[in-house]
Amino acid sequence: MSIHTKLSERNQGLCELCNTLTATTAYLVSPRTEESIENQVAVCETCLTNMRQGEQGPYWRCVEGSIWSQEPSVQALSYRILHENKNEDWALDVINSVELDENIIQWALSAFETAEGHKDAFGNTLENGDTVVLTQALNVKGTSFSAAKGTVVKKIRLVPDNTEHIEGKINDQTIVILTKYVKKG
Numbered sequence: 428m429s430i431h432t433k434l435s436e437r438n439q440g441l442c443e444l445c446n447t448l449t450a451t452t453a454y455l456v457s458p459r460t461e462e463s464i465e466n467q468v469a470v471c472e473t474c475l476t477n478m479r480q481g482e483q484g485p486y487w488r489c490v491e492g493s494i495w496s497q498e499p500s501v502q503a504l505s506y507r508i509l510h511e512n513k514n515e516d517w518a519l520d521v522i523n524s525v526e527l528d529e530n531i532i533q534w535a536l537s538a539f540e541t542a543e544g545h546k547d548a549f550g551n552t553l554e555n556g557d558t559v560v561l562t563q564a565l566n567v568k569g570t571s572f573s574a575a576k577g578t579v580v581k582k583i584r585l586v587p588d589n590t591e592h593i594e595g596k597i598n599d600q601t602i603v604i605l606t607k608y609v610k611k612g
Contacts, residue, residue, distance in 0.1 A: 429453065434464045442471035443501045444508075445489040454478070456500045456507075458537050468504050483512050491521050499531050506535035510587070529556075532584075539587030546590070551611040553593060557583050558612035559604075567602055579612060580604065 430453045437443070442450045450469035459466035470478075477486055487508050494505040506527060512518035533555050545553040548562050561578045580595035583604075592603050 430469055431464060431467075434467055434469050437464070437498065438469055441469075442474055443469045443496065443498070444474045444493045444505065445471060446492060447471075447489075448473055451475075454504070456504050456534070459500075459534075466500055468498075468500050478508075481511075484515070487512055488517060491517065494521060494525050494527075499528075499534070502527055502531045503534040506532060507538055510536065510539070529582075536585075536587045544590060545585050545593060545606055547609050547611045548607050549610060553583065553585065553606065553609075553611060555583070555585050559583055559593070559595070559609040560612050561604075562608055562610050565604070565608060567597065567600070570598075570600060570602075572598055580609070 430450055434453050435450055438446070438450065440449055442448050448471035451472055452470050452475050453462075453467040454470045454475065455462060455467055474489075476482075490505040490508045493501055494509065496502055496505070506522070506525075509518045509522050513522060547553055547559065553559070558579060558581045561574055561576055561580065564576045565574045567574055574597050578597060580597060582595070584594045586592035586594060586603065591606050593606055593609070594601055595604055596602075
């Protein structure tokens, strides 16, 4: 889609991802559908081509800078690209160093949600931010504690690429929990 003047001016005509080439396209960050500037990122042809082809690797090191943008759409798209490259040390370092609003992270990770979705032990659909209760005691690997049956875990986060895993905090530690051991609260 063509680029709106205000969107182009937001980064002085440069791509909001690589910050070096001229922005030529307004990229609508899914799953948003409203074509407003708040949902778009001004991108160059090179970044657009790499996104469409699912390219990964060193080219995307440019988002080490764009993740710090003040624009939520740029943050979401940058985080999504970092997540796609999370097997690279540099990408994981950036993911671990940035603190984004939870809504931005959910927006970014929504692209990886599968159609079947995350289900609890009783078949209830789980969503980001839900509260769950453990249906059995769990030994927490890598720690010196176990989580008792009946433990309440608030504000869970779905693991985007695995519908059998969720993340939640127990004893102030974020852990991965198997969905078959939880009941939606």
